[in-house]
Amino acid sequence: MVLEFKPQGIYCPAGDFFIDPWRPVDRALITHGHADHARPGHNRYLATAAAAPVMHHRLGEITLDTVDYGETRRIGGASVSFHPAGHVPGSAQIRVEVDGEVWVVSGDYKTDPDRLSEPFEPVRCHSFITECTFGLPVFTWAPEAEVAAQLNRWWADNAAQGRFSLLGAYSLGKAQRVLSLLDPEIGPILTHGAVENTNAVLRGQGLPLPDTIHVTPDTKAADHQGALVLAPPGALSTPWARRFRPASTGFASGWMRLRGVRRRRAVDRGFVMSDHADWDGLYAAIKATGAETIYATHGYTDIFARWLTEQGYDAHVVPTEFTGESLDDDASTEADAAS
Amino acid sequence: MKRFAALYATIDQTTKTTRKVEALAAYLSQAPEDDRLWTIALFSGRRPRRTITTTRLREWAAERAGIPLWLFEESYPIVGDLAETIALVLPEPTETHDDTLTTWITRLRALDAASEDDRKTAILDAWNRMDPLERLVFNKLLTGGFRVGISRKLMTRALAQATGQDEAQLAHRLMGDWTPENTTYHSLIEAEDKAAQLSRPYPFCLAYGLDEDTPDSLGDPADWHAEWKWDGIRGQLILRGAEHFVWSRGEELMTDRFPELARARDFLPDGTVIDGEIVAWEDPHPLPFNALQKRIGRKTVPKKLLKEAPVILLAYDLLEENGHDLRDLPFATRRARLDALLHDLPQDAPLRPSRLIPFKSWGDLAQTRATARDHRAEGLMLKRSDSPYHVGRKKGDWWKWKLDPLTIDAVMIYAQQGHGRRANLFTDFTFAVWSGNDLVPFTKAYSGLTDTEFRKITAWVRKNTLQRFGPVRQVRPEHVFEIAFEGIFESPRHKSGIALRFPRMARWRHDKPVQEANSLDDLHALLSQYG
Numbered sequence: 001m002v003l004e005f006k007p008q009g010i011y012c013p014a015g016d017f018f019i020d021p022w023r024p025v026d027r028a029l030i031t032h033g034h035a036d037h038a039r040p041g042h043n044r045y046l047a048t049a050a051a052a053p054v055m056h057h058r059l060g061e062i063t064l065d066t067v068d069y070g071e072t073r074r075i076g077g078a079s080v081s082f083h084p085a086g087h088v089p090g091s092a093q094i095r096v097e098v099d100g101e102v103w104v105v106s107g108d109y110k111t112d113p114d115r116l117s118e119p120f121e122p123v124r125c126h127s128f129i130t131e132c133t134f135g136l137p138v139f140t141w142a143p144e145a146e147v148a149a150q151l152n153r154w155w156a157d158n159a160a161q162g163r164f165s166l167l168g169a170y171s172l173g174k175a176q177r178v179l180s181l182l183d184p185e186i187g188p189i190l191t192h193g194a195v196e197n198t199n200a201v202l203r204g205q206g207l208p209l210p211d212t213i214h215v216t217p218d219t220k221a222a223d224h225q226g227a228l229v230l231a232p233p234g235a236l237s238t239p240w241a242r243r244f245r246p247a248s249t250g251f252a253s254g255w256m257r258l259r260g261v262r263r264r265r266a267v268d269r270g271f272v273m274s275d276h277a278d279w280d281g282l283y284a285a286i287k288a289t290g291a292e293t294i295y296a297t298h299g300y301t302d303i304f305a306r307w308l309t310e311q312g313y314d315a316h317v318v319p320t321e322f323t324g325e326s327l328d329d330d331a332s333t334e335a336d337a338a339s
Numbered sequence: 340m341k342r343f344a345a346l347y348a349t350i351d352q353t354t355k356t357t358r359k360v361e362a363l364a365a366y367l368s369q370a371p372e373d374d375r376l377w378t379i380a381l382f383s384g385r386r387p388r389r390t391i392t393t394t395r396l397r398e399w400a401a402e403r404a405g406i407p408l409w410l411f412e413e414s415y416p417i418v419g420d421l422a423e424t425i426a427l428v429l430p431e432p433t434e435t436h437d438d439t440l441t442t443w444i445t446r447l448r449a450l451d452a453a454s455e456d457d458r459k460t461a462i463l464d465a466w467n468r469m470d471p472l473e474r475l476v477f478n479k480l481l482t483g484g485f486r487v488g489i490s491r492k493l494m495t496r497a498l499a500q501a502t503g504q505d506e507a508q509l510a511h512r513l514m515g516d517w518t519p520e521n522t523t524y525h526s527l528i529e530a531e532d533k534a535a536q537l538s539r540p541y542p543f544c545l546a547y548g549l550d551e552d553t554p555d556s557l558g559d560p561a562d563w564h565a566e567w568k569w570d571g572i573r574g575q576l577i578l579r580g581a582e583h584f585v586w587s588r589g590e591e592l593m594t595d596r597f598p599e600l601a602r603a604r605d606f607l608p609d610g611t612v613i614d615g616e617i618v619a620w621e622d623p624h625p626l627p628f629n630a631l632q633k634r635i636g637r638k639t640v641p642k643k644l645l646k647e648a649p650v651i652l653l654a655y656d657l658l659e660e661n662g663h664d665l666r667d668l669p670f671a672t673r674r675a676r677l678d679a680l681l682h683d684l685p686q687d688a689p690l691r692p693s694r695l696i697p698f699k700s701w702g703d704l705a706q707t708r709a710t711a712r713d714h715r716a717e718g719l720m721l722k723r724s725d726s727p728y729h730v731g732r733k734k735g736d737w738w739k740w741k742l743d744p745l746t747i748d749a750v751m752i753y754a755q756q757g758h759g760r761r762a763n764l765f766t767d768f769t770f771a772v773w774s775g776n777d778l779v780p781f782t783k784a785y786s787g788l789t790d791t792e793f794r795k796i797t798a799w800v801r802k803n804t805l806q807r808f809g810p811v812r813q814v815r816p817e818h819v820f821e822i823a824f825e826g827i828f829e830s831p832r833h834k835s836g837i838a839l840r841f842p843r844m845a846r847w848r849h850d851k852p853v854q855e856a857n858s859l860d861d862l863h864a865l866l867s868q869y870g
Binding site for chain 1: 351352353354355404406407409410411413414417418419420423424427428488758761762763764790
């Protein structure tokens with residue numbers, strides 16, 4: 001086996017390293033900076049140069065070596081390379097080749113392009129370890145331009161009626177993607193600290209984001225009529241958000257495809273927007289790898305694997321500690337919010 | 340249909356009541372009259388009769404989506420709503436339409452007589468013409484359960500805004516078992532229709548629950564009346580035009596289900612409306628609710644049941660006397676007139692006043708309340724002496740002061756995901772008590788936990804599933820919950836031999852180890868005491 005599934009995470013015996021391990025190990029290859037993939041406590045990290053700033057921001061002083069996309073590294077008996085996953089800026093799929101056999105670990109991925117992430121590239125392999133966060137046929141995403149139009153129309157309507165637009169989006173990835181879609185002509189864009197910290201990191205590496213105003217304890221809502229306020233989802237129901245009244249609330253997430261989830265969140269508007277592949281995207285990505293063996297790591301794994309089996313794949317479910325696009329706020333968001 | 344779907348979206352896209360009412364009022368003043376009528380019907384719990392089984396709808400939707408049926412079935416509990424699941428899996432439409440809500444409903448009704456093939460063709464065609472939002476609304480018409488976050492009260496308020504009519508009068512007009520097929524917008528909302536008025540019940544006056552141990556906050560006890568809160572079916576008995584009508588609180592006409600009440604005509608004059616509780620009766624007490632339960636849902640009642648569980652109406656209030664609406668009179672006056680009216684009835688009459696409970700102080704009354712179970716009552720009702728008979732639920736004048744529920748500590752053994760707003764959360768649980776070293780399931784419960792607790796238990800269930808049976812997961816028996824309930828009955832249909840009334844989770848007993856949960860013997864002790 002090129003890769004094995006160990007209690008610490010996905011392991012490569014030929015190179016003696018782990019990919020996105022969830023327990024501390026000596027050498028960890030990291031697909032991207034989200035908290036369920038890039039955890040603290042490893043001796044050595046390897047990630048793409050584009051993922052490095054966020055990892056330093058989130059994990060502090062770590063021993064981090066970087067590679068460029070497509071660059072091959074030799075680690076022990078394994079050849080390793082990183083390829084764009086289209087999930088968030090800097091995110092990668094990791095290709096591992098040992099004695100001519102190729103495995104790819106997808107990490108999290110999204111097949112449709114957006115304006116910030118390096119676009120997803122299919123990588124041919126024998127075995128593909130895939131996420132399937134949204135691996136059900138009810139999850140299909142509208143084109144990004146359509147969501148952008150919905151967002152801007154909602155914002156403009158609210159502004160016209162004297163309401164703030166209070167939008168929840170995860171602070172790494174989703175928030176910046178939302179920013180890239182907003183029409184700054186409509187009004188000012190205000191950001192919560194957790195979002196603004198990540199903005200600063202990504203601006204620092206040259207990503208184009210519109211101007212934003214960081215909300216501080218001194219910020220007066222009255223000075224920013226008609227603003228769109230971007231915050232981690234958890235912040236919407238805290239006293240922090242209460243100064244922006246009256247407001248219409250929104251949440252940008254793939255889960256907003258489900259009405260029940262949106263109602264449980266008690267937000268006015270749900271914008272269906274995910275950093276993960278939808279049902280069609282997952283299947284297209286799997287087909288494009290040419291792999292015969294598929295391991296489903298997180299999401300609706302049982303159902304997805306059963307369906308892949310019916311399509312003629314050798315499909316397996318592998319329990320991991322990845323969470324994908326969590327319905328609840330991920331721990332990193334909370335941690336950022338405190339800083 | 341587009342207009343109605345847009346209304347649905349607007350209501351669905353705000354959590355603010357005023358905005359929902361505004362949108363609905365605008366719709367009700369602009370839409371075609373037929374569509375208005377259907378909208379009023381849908382938002383007051385009336386829906387078109389189901390013409391197509393959900394089994395067929397699932398099959399057709401899966402086929403159209405190009406997915407195996409099992410995959411559709413697996414997706415459904417995750418979405419938590421059948422109409423929505425269908426709308427989400429269908430491919431984009433290739434055609435359009437410009438038909439009204441009423442046109443589509445009429446078309447659906449016509450399918451009643453159509454062959455299976457024609458039905459399928461019609462439904463697939465409809466799906467292929469509608470945008471995703473219209474499909475969701477259309478599917479809800481097909482599957483029933485049209486709940487959209489507008490209560491009947493809000494709908495009535497919107498209608499009042501749209502028509503300029505008085506809200507209470509409209510609420511009264513909307514009572515009864517009308518459907519858009521047997522009336523028109525004009526005759527329901529605008530016209531004076533004598534025949535319809537004959538059987539029309541008044542909107543029920545409802546009470547909020549009182550949480551306190553003593554109702555000191557209600558002020559001087561002399562301003563209040565108290566009576567038992569019976570556990571039966573709240574109902575209205577109407578005697579008009581030499582006929583009688585029995586309505587349930589759910590506005591179901593139940594005249595034929597309770598033939599005993601026909602004899603009320605022998606004793607009471609025409610033009611009388613009485614609010615009361617229908618209970619199965621065995622002098623001097625009501626029978627437990629499950630005796631009455633056997634009669635609910637039966638359109639005709641076999642003789643044996645009439646004998647085993649004869650019903651009477653325990654009268655609470657007099658709403659109409661000699662054809663005059665008394666609802667604005669003070670409760671004390673209405674009640675005195677009720678007593679006078681029922682004063683001379685013979686012992687075997689099918690109705691009697693629910694007796695008032697005299698009391699001097701709240702402390703007195705608290706002691707009486709503690710004996711409610713001995714009287715087969717759920718607790719007490721408190722009514723302000725000078726209160727009118729309100730429309731619906733209004734805080735302040737009427738209170739229900741129920742007994743504390745019975746409780747038992749039980750172990751969670753199965754979990755299932757909820758529906759709708761609670762889809763993707765584990766909210767439906769089965770609980771067990773000890774019988775020796777075995778855990779015997781005895782009840783399910785769905786409510787009582789906070790959203791945060793549901794999220795916590797959901798995460799736990801995901802990590803502690805022992806076995807799956809379809810959507811049901813057997814979990815590690817590790818968590819103890821205090822189950823509260825209102826009554827306990829013998830039930831040969833259940834493995835444990837008992838059934839509970841209104842079970843819910845009162846508390847998550849983090850402090851209790853599984854071994855210390857209650858036993859089947861404890862349950863049987865409760866059964867012999869309260870059953």
